[in-house]
Amino acid sequence: MHYLKIAILVAILIPNLQGCFPLVAAGAGAGVLMAEDRRTGGIYLEDENIELKANSRISEHVKETSHIEVTSYNRNVLLTGETPTETLKQEIETIARGVPSVQSVTNEIVIARPSALSSRSNDAYITSKVKARFVDASRFRANYVKVVTENGTVFLLGLVKHQEAEDATEIARSTSGVLKVVKVFEYID
Known part of the structure; x- marks a missing residue:
């Protein structure tokens, strides 16, 4: 009888919780990002x-x-x-x-005039390439450095050690499509 009550309760609750799954998953994803971040x-x-x-x-x-x-x-x-x-x-x-x-x-x-959607799409592609190269290089945790790209200029932000900053800058500069790299780091060493 006890198992029947639990089964009925689950059957009633599951349809009501389906809309919550993306929120729970997004919350869990943000939690992982925060755990891997140097910021509190x-x-x-x-x-x-x-x-x-x-x-x-x-x-x-x-x-x-x-x-x-x-x-x-x-x-x-x-x-x-x-x-x-x-x-x-x-x-x-x-x-x-x-x-x-x-x-x-x-x-x-x-x-300047606002950039075209095609330029912004290219910037998003450059950002993803730089981030992927950070992961491939394995010189530092990729999420220690935030990457923002605007008109082919890559901006690097983060709480980093000097060597991590140099590695990130070198990787970004050597990524195809990057015209310029601007460091906006805070150093922790």
């Missing part, structure tokens, strides 16, 4: 929050005149993308600096 779990989540708030505030301000990417690593913000004027570039930086918990802002926005 709190800082990792704070970086996610900084990105969400900054992106929201910036997109309200620039509408469709610009293409801006906000990346936060250890509460240090990297701004990349394109905007039509120097004034707007500085306004975007001011908005990012105004987000709570932001320690510093590196403004790498260029004055």
Whole structure:
């Protein structure tokens, strides 16, 4: 009788839990990433929050005149993308600096028309190639270095040792399609 009650309970609950599986799986995936990261779990989540708030505030301000990417690593913000004027570039930086918990802002926005979707797709491909080469090289844990690509320029962020930074830079520079590498590291040694 006890097993019958459990079977009925399971039969009732499974259809209701099916929608939860992606959330549980995503939560588990984020947990693995946080466990492998040099940032604390709190800082990792704070970086996610900084990105969400900054992106929201910036997109309200620039509408469709610009293409801006906000990346936060250890509460240090990297701004990349394109905007039509120097004034707007500085306004975007001011908005990012105004987000709570932001320690510093590196403004790498260029004055230009927003990049085409094909350029952004190529950048995503370059990012994936660089990350794959990090894994293949096995010189450091690949998730110690965050990779952002904009118009063929690769930006490297992370809490790294000097040797890890040099290895990451060498790997990124020698990846096909990479035009330039910009280091935005924090050193821990």
